[in-house]
Amino acid sequence: MDKIKLTIDNKEVEVAKGTTILDAAKQIGVHIPTLCHMKLHDMGIENKPGGCRVCVVEVEGRRNLAPACVTEAAAGMNINTHSIRVINARRTVTELIISDHPFECLTCAKSGECELQDLAHQMGIREIHFEGEKSVYREDTSPAIIRDMDKCIMCRRCEMMCNEVQTVGVLSAINRGFYAVVSPPFEQNLDHSVCTYCGQCVAVCPTGALTEVDHTPAVIRALSDPSKTVVVQTAPAVRAALGEEFGFEPGTLVTGKMVAALRRLGFNYVFDTDFAADLTIMEEGTEMLDRLSRHLNGDKTVKLPILTSCCPAWVKFFEHQFPDMKDIPSSAKSPQQMFGAIAKSYFAEKQNINRKDLVVVSVMPCLAKKYESSRDEFAVDGNPDVDFAISTRELAALIKLANIEFKALPEEDFDHPLGESTGAGVIFGTTGGVIEAAVRTAYELHTKKPLPKLNFDELRGMEGVREATIDFDGLPIRIGIAHGLGNARKLLEDIRSGKSHFHAIEIMSCPGGCIGGGGQPYHHGNSDILIKRQKAIYQEDSMKTLRKSHENPYIVKLYEEFLGHPMSDKAHHLLHTSYFDRSKHFEQED
Amino acid sequence: MPKIKLTEYATNLVKEICAKFNNNEGELINVLHQVQNKLGYLPAEIQELIAQELNISAAKVYGVVTFYSYFTMKPQGEFPISVCMGTACYVRGAEQVLDEIKRQLRIDVGETTPDGKFSLSALRCVGACGLAPVVLVGEKVHGRVATVDVKKILAEYKSGCLSDKE
Ligand code: SF4
Ligand code: SF4
Ligand code: SF4
Ligand code: FES
Ligand code: FES
Numbered sequence: 001m002d003k004i005k006l007t008i009d010n011k012e013v014e015v016a017k018g019t020t021i022l023d024a025a026k027q028i029g030v031h032i033p034t035l036c037h038m039k040l041h042d043m044g045i046e047n048k049p050g051g052c053r054v055c056v057v058e059v060e061g062r063r064n065l066a067p068a069c070v071t072e073a074a075a076g077m078n079i080n081t082h083s084i085r086v087i088n089a090r091r092t093v094t095e096l097i098i099s100d101h102p103f104e105c106l107t108c109a110k111s112g113e114c115e116l117q118d119l120a121h122q123m124g125i126r127e128i129h130f131e132g133e134k135s136v137y138r139e140d141t142s143p144a145i146i147r148d149m150d151k152c153i154m155c156r157r158c159e160m161m162c163n164e165v166q167t168v169g170v171l172s173a174i175n176r177g178f179y180a181v182v183s184p185p186f187e188q189n190l191d192h193s194v195c196t197y198c199g200q201c202v203a204v205c206p207t208g209a210l211t212e213v214d215h216t217p218a219v220i221r222a223l224s225d226p227s228k229t230v231v232v233q234t235a236p237a238v239r240a241a242l243g244e245e246f247g248f249e250p251g252t253l254v255t256g257k258m259v260a261a262l263r264r265l266g267f268n269y270v271f272d273t274d275f276a277a278d279l280t281i282m283e284e285g286t287e288m289l290d291r292l293s294r295h296l297n298g299d300k301t302v303k304l305p306i307l308t309s310c311c312p313a314w315v316k317f318f319e320h321q322f323p324d325m326k327d328i329p330s331s332a333k334s335p336q337q338m339f340g341a342i343a344k345s346y347f348a349e350k351q352n353i354n355r356k357d358l359v360v361v362s363v364m365p366c367l368a369k370k371y372e373s374s375r376d377e378f379a380v381d382g383n384p385d386v387d388f389a390i391s392t393r394e395l396a397a398l399i400k401l402a403n404i405e406f407k408a409l410p411e412e413d414f415d416h417p418l419g420e421s422t423g424a425g426v427i428f429g430t431t432g433g434v435i436e437a438a439v440r441t442a443y444e445l446h447t448k449k450p451l452p453k454l455n456f457d458e459l460r461g462m463e464g465v466r467e468a469t470i471d472f473d474g475l476p477i478r479i480g481i482a483h484g485l486g487n488a489r490k491l492l493e494d495i496r497s498g499k500s501h502f503h504a505i506e507i508m509s510c511p512g513g514c515i516g517g518g519g520q521p522y523h524h525g526n527s528d529i530l531i532k533r534q535k536a537i538y539q540e541d542s543m544k545t546l547r548k549s550h551e552n553p554y555i556v557k558l559y560e561e562f563l564g565h566p567m568s569d570k571a572h573h574l575l576h577t578s579y580f581d582r583s584k585h586f587e588q589e590d
Numbered sequence: 591m592p593k594i595k596l597t598e599y600a601t602n603l604v605k606e607i608c609a610k611f612n613n614n615e616g617e618l619i620n621v622l623h624q625v626q627n628k629l630g631y632l633p634a635e636i637q638e639l640i641a642q643e644l645n646i647s648a649a650k651v652y653g654v655v656t657f658y659s660y661f662t663m664k665p666q667g668e669f670p671i672s673v674c675m676g677t678a679c680y681v682r683g684a685e686q687v688l689d690e691i692k693r694q695l696r697i698d699v700g701e702t703t704p705d706g707k708f709s710l711s712a713l714r715c716v717g718a719c720g721l722a723p724v725v726l727v728g729e730k731v732h733g734r735v736a737t738v739d740v741k742k743i744l745a746e747y748k749s750g751c752l753s754d755k756e
Binding site for chain 1: 601637646648
């Protein structure tokens with residue numbers, strides 16, 4: 001590749017042709033402030049509308065300042081990133097942006113994590129010299145996400161995520177000039193749109209314009225009600241990210257401290273979604289083998305590939321966009337909902353608690369789980385299986401609120417019976433993990449032989465679409481993996497057109513899988529954080545003594561005492577679901 | 591399964607126009623233009639159908655419709671009135687002319703009179719600066735309009751004698 005040389009702040013740097021000034025500067029440790037720009041390296045995700053002009057720099061010999069995020073570095077350029085002219089220009093644009101922004105930092109959900117606030121701080125803004133009208137929009141609340149467009153700075157990162165990465169197409173810039181804003185079509189509420197609640201728009205929004213619906217007040221109320229037994233489940237990806245909120249290095253596992261914190265918060269039982277993930281594997285793995293063997297025996301009514309169904313944003317995506325294929329995904333509920341159903345039946349009966357007095361709280365890396373828990377089919381007589389789903393960020397907020405010194409906490413263990421899990425349950429938190437867990441169990445159930453190895457490196461990684469063939473003792477099983485809904489769409493279109501050759505496909509809506517979920521601590525565009533979380537997940541798996549779902553003794557016991565066997569009538573009733581056609585249909589008026 | 595109701599006429603019209611442009615999403619603006627010319631406006635249902643035909647999101651279509659002031663989601667009057675608010679027209683009194691039209695028709699910009707005769711919009715420079723201030727009624731250009739001319743212009747259309755006067 002062609003290399004060029006240029007000078008930035010008196011330092012010489014050599015970069016590949018085509019590199020932006022921003023990236024060139026980064027190579028020599030010069031961090032030019034940005035606002036609208038965002039790049040997730042290694043994932044091919046980049047937003048560069050070049051709109052905010054916060055990143056301007058002075059290029060010798062040019063009349064105008066150049067935005068570093070969209071300007072290519074050229075040979076021989078002499079660049080100054082902090083001349084007085086640059087600093088003044090940067091301060092002016094920052095002030096202009098703030099002049100159309102509500103001054104609500106003290107009460108804003110994003111305070112402390114807001115990139116505009118950080119910028120104002122870095123620029124040392126003490127007063128706004130521009131006074132003008134502020135644009136005002138109606139607030140939009142949905143089951144998972146709140147849109148407060150008064151705080152939108154039109155960076156359009158959310159639009160890029162929703163359209164290019166997720167290909168959902170809910171969000172688009174509308175109007176022009178002062179009235180421009182990002183909105184669902186016809187300014188309808190998210191709730192009425194095809195939004196999947198994947199939360200990737202929230203994950204990248206630099207300000208408080210997009211935030212999650214806060215369930216912590218309701219959780220506090222339940223915890224302080226003596227008539228309620230409150231149990232909590234924690235999703236696998238939470239333990240690999242929660243520490244970041246308390247100053248731990250990304251990728252630090254804080255499982256034991258998280259359990260201790262939840263106990264201090266007053267939860268009566270601290271359980272693990274990983275247990276339900278093991279249960280999901282029993283059901284989904286059995287369903288997969290059943291479909292596979294019927295297919296191999298020539299049953300033409302069986303559809304393959306089977307698709308995983310544990311991601312609720314993915315479920316809503318295919319209900320809207322591929323309703324013709326709604327019988328291909330596994331009918332198994334997500335681990336969150338399996339947990340809720342078992343907690344409010346098996347566990348409640350065991351403890352002799354009325355389901356109305358049992359409150360199930362989930363801690364999830366995910367915003368779609370808030371929506372999922374509110375779906376009508378996941379309730380009995382109006383009482384939901386999962387009462388509240390809070391995000392990793394909300395749990396961190398609760399811990400801070402309760403004045404718990406997280407770093408000083410001891411490591412504690414989950415409670416029984418719904419807290420025991422295997423390594424297979426843990427890896428649900430990353431792309432590739434669900435299918436690896438399924439393979440570990442399906443292989444042994446199918447071949448009746450122990451697996452020669454437990455790590456399937458061929459299924460691991462961060463590429464958006466991956467495929468591998470796993471040898472089931474002479475039977476080649478072809479597996480596909482996609483994370484990010486745009487990548488999922490590609491695999492689905494292949495299935496629709498009959499081109500797909502897979503037996504099973506894993507799909508996760510969020511880039512990286514749940515470790516990159518919309519409810520995780522903000523990554524602020526640093527994709528290294530996701531890779532470190534992924535490592536942490538595989539590390540926890542390798543530390544476990546039990547690493548195959550069917551070896552979880554409490555799962556075995558649950559089937560013996562309560563469910564019978566996988567796919568039994570009772571299992572079907574409690575652990576499986578069906579999907580709806582949510583697509584739009586045009587009709588002739590009479 | 592959300593249902594969207596449309597007349598057969600509108601459905602066929604939209605499909606034909608989209609097909610004429612090979613259902614190419616790059617032609618969105620032209621499609622919107624032609625559909626609005628035929629139907630007079632672009633209600634949400636029509637935009638949904640266009641989105642489906644061109645295989646793009648309804649949000650994108652709506653984004654374009656709201657970006658250009660030319661497009662409207664409200665039914666137009668029989669005689670759509672547009673007042674140019676470009677610089678040349680503005681400095682020569684377009685705002686007063688607009689106010690006078692509003693006063694006489696008792697409607698605001700973006701509205702239609704209850705009898706469906708007139709609707710009112712404000713435009714950017716229409717490229718006839720020499721005639722400033724400019725008022726368009728339908729396709730017809732009225733130049734050098736003063737507030738005192740408004741009554742006469744509206745009367746032409748009210749009585750429907752526009753063509754024989756030309
Ligand atoms: S939650 Fe996902 S689908 Fe919904 S608007 Fe945000 S990015 Fe789009
Ligand atoms: S909502 Fe947030 S991410 Fe989207 S354009 Fe506005 S500020 Fe940017
Ligand atoms: S990938 Fe995980 S975090 Fe993202 S929407 Fe799906 S379940 Fe939620
Ligand atoms: S960060 Fe470069 S223009 Fe916004
Ligand atoms: S400003 Fe009105 S026609 Fe140019």
